[in-house]
Amino acid sequence: MKYIEEFRDNKLAKVITANIKKECQDRQYNIMEFCGGHTHAIFRYGVQNLMPDNVKYIHGPGCPVCVLPINRLDSIIDLIKQENVILCTYGDMLRVPGSDKNSLMKIKAAGFDIKMVYSAMDALKIATENPNKEVVFFGIGFETTTPPTAVLIKMAKQLKIKNLSIYCNHVLTPSAMQSILDMKVEKGETPVMIDGFLGPSHVSSIIGTTPYEFVPKKYHKPIVIAGFEPLDVMQSTLMIIRQLNEGRCEVENEYTRVVKKEGNKKAQQLVAKYLDLRGTFAWRGLGYVKNSALKIKDEYSQYDAEKKFNMTESNTDDIKGCECAAVLRGLISPPECKLYKKICTPENPMGACMVSSEGACAAHYSYGGLLE
C-alpha cells in the first residue's frame, strides 16, 4: 500500500531512534500529542517504548468523541426516544456512555432505529429511502470531519430533501489547544509542563498551518504538524527536540505530502457557507470554551436538528470519581484515576476516555500495560 507501508519501515525507525538518542540533551522533553490518531499510533507501534526515558508523550484531548459532554449525548438519546427518528452515526459514538449508562448501542438494542454509517452521504441515501421518517445525522468530529457535514447540507438543499437534519457537534482544534495552554492550575494539581506539541495531521490538511501560529507567538512553544504514521510521529518528535535544543520556536510542517500552508480552501469555503461559530461550547474536561464549536447557520435552520425538534440541553455532570477531565488535559495519566481498571474498563466504561479506542485510557489499557 503506497504512502502507508514506507512510513512504517523499521529500518528507518532505527535511524530516527538513533538520531533522537544522539540529539537528546540532559533535560526533559514533554510532548503533547494532541490527536487521538497520534495516541493510537504511539501505542499501537510501541513508539514510547523506543524513546529515551527523558522523552515523554502526554495525551491531549484530541478525540472528538472523548470531549463531547454527556448532556449533548443525553439530548440526542432523548430525541430518538421521543420523536422516533432514524439516527445516522459514525461508529465511534455507539458505545459512548451517557447518563444512566445509556448509550446509542443500548438504545439500538431496545429497538430504536440507529444506523451506523461510514460517510455523511449515507445519511442522504437513508433519508431518500425513508421519506416518511425523520432522519438525523449525528455530526461529530474536528475540522477534518466538518466539511463532509457541510456537503451533506448542500446536497440536501439541492435535492430538496425535507426529512433530514443534522445534530451539529463539530469542534475546533486551535481553540482547544489554546484552552489547554491557558488553563489555570487548580489547588492540589501538579502543573503540566508541556514543552511542545505534535500538531494534528488531518485537521491541518483542511485548515492549513497558519491557525497554529499563536502557539509559538503567544505561548513560546514549538509545534510540528505531524503525519499519523509512526515514522511521522518519530521524525516530528525529533524536530521538536531540535527546536527546543536550538532555542527556536515555530510552526513546522513534517506532513508536507498532505498539508499545505493554506490548507484546503474549497473545504474551508463550504464550511463557512453553511456553518457558524458558536459563542461557547462545553468540552468534557475543559469546561466551556469560547469560539470552539460550530452550529448550522440560521438560513439553513431547516437542517438543524436542534431547531427543528426544539432540543433542550440538560445539565448533567460527569460520573462521580471519573477523572476524564484531568486525563484529557494531560494532568494525570490513566492509572492515576481511581476508577481506572477497578471500575472503569473498556467493557464497562465510565467516561469517554475509556470508550473511544483513541481515548488515553482505552489506549493505555489495551497497549500500555507494559509501561506500568
Place this chain on the structure above:
Amino acid sequence: MNKIDIKNGVVDMSHGGGGKASSQLIEQIFFKYFANEMLCTADDQASFDIPAGRMSISTDSHVISPLIFPGGDIGSLSVHGTLNDVSMSGAKPLYMSAGFILEEGLKLSLLEKIVKSMGQASVDAGVPIITGDTKVVEKGHGDGIFINTTAIGIIPEGLDIGGDKAQIGDKIIISGSIGDHGTAIMSSRENLEFDTTIKSDSAALHHLIADMVQVVPDIHCLRDPTRGGLATTLNEFSRQSNVGIDIIEQKIPVKTSVKSACELLGLDPMYIANEGKLICLVPANKVDELLKLMQSHKLGKDSKIIGEVVAEHKKMVTMQTQLGGRRIVDYLTGDQLPRIC
C-alpha cells in the same frame, strides 16, 4: 406428497407445526440435501455405536448476517464452525445434529440454497448430519434463519490438548492468514460496502488436525481464533495456562487485501474473526516437524511460527511491533467498530 413451491414459496407458521407442511419441508429440503440412512429413518433421534474412548462434544449457534457472504454462507459456516470446535480437542468428528429456527417469510429458495450448502459441507467433511429439528417463529422475531449445530467425536489415545496445557518454551503456529472471514462479512454489510476479492476462509480443519496429532501427539494447545480473533485466543491461552506469550508482528500472515480493508475502516486484523484457521502451541523440539507437515496440507500451506510461550508477564500477551517497539495485545472488548477518529 405434494411438491412444495421452492421457487416462489416462503416459510410460514405451518412449517413448524409438525404436520403435513412440516414433513414436506423436511423431506423435500433437509432430507434431500443431508441424505444419509440415519437421518432418513425420520425417527426423533439417531442411534449408533461408537468405538471406546474419550468423547468430545461441541455445540454452536449461528446467527450471522448477511446470510450469504463472499466465500460461504450461514449453512457451510455452521458445519465448519462446530466441526472445528470439536476437533480442537484432537477429536475425530463422527456425527452432527442441526437445529433450525426459521423466520416466517424466509424465501424457500434461500433456505434451499443454505441447506444445500450445508449438505455439501457435511459430505466434504465426511461427517453426516444425522438428526435435526425445525421451528418457525413469527416475522420480526428472527433474522431470517438461526442454525444450531452440535458435533461429537472421539479423541485418539495419548492426546492431552487443552487451553491450560501451554508450557514455557512452547512455540506458537498459526495455520494461515488472519482476518479474512470478518473482513469478508464487513465488506457485504450495508453502508460499509467496498469492492474486494476477500473471501471468508470458512473451512473444516479436522483432516489437518488428524494428520497433525498423528505426527506430533504432544501438541499442548489447539484453538480456532473465531470471534475476537488471534489476539483474544492468545489471551485465553495465556490466562488459562498462567503463562506469558510473546509474538512478532512481522511473522503474522495477513493478506494485502485484508490489510487494505482494515486501513480503510480503522480496524486491527488481530481482532478480526477467522473461520478456517487454527493456533497451535507445541514443544519447541517438535515445531519444525509440525510446521513442515502443516505447510504440506491445503489448509495449512501458509502456516507460520509467530511466537512463543514465556515465563515473564504471566497472563499477558506482548508483541514486537513491525517498527521494533513493544506493545501489549489485550482482549477484544465489545465489537470492533469502524471509526472516523
Place this chain on the structure above:
Amino acid sequence: MCLAIPAKVIKIYDDNQTATVAIGDVKKDISLSLVEDIKKDDFVLVHVGFALSKLSESDAKKTLDLFAETSI
C-alpha cells in the same frame, strides 16, 4: 484526529464529483466534492468517504529521505 488513508484514484465518474479509489486491492467509491483538479492515478487522502487532499509524491519522497538522514 481523524482516520484518513491514502488511496489511488482509478476511475472518475462523469459528474466529476465521484470517484472509485483503491487502497491496495480494496476499492471504494468516494466523493470528490471537497477537492479540485484530481486526475486518474492521483493519490488522494480519504476520510469518511471524501477525498480531502491530493498527495504530493515529491514531498513524500523528500520526507522519506529526511527520515534516512543520520544525525552528525
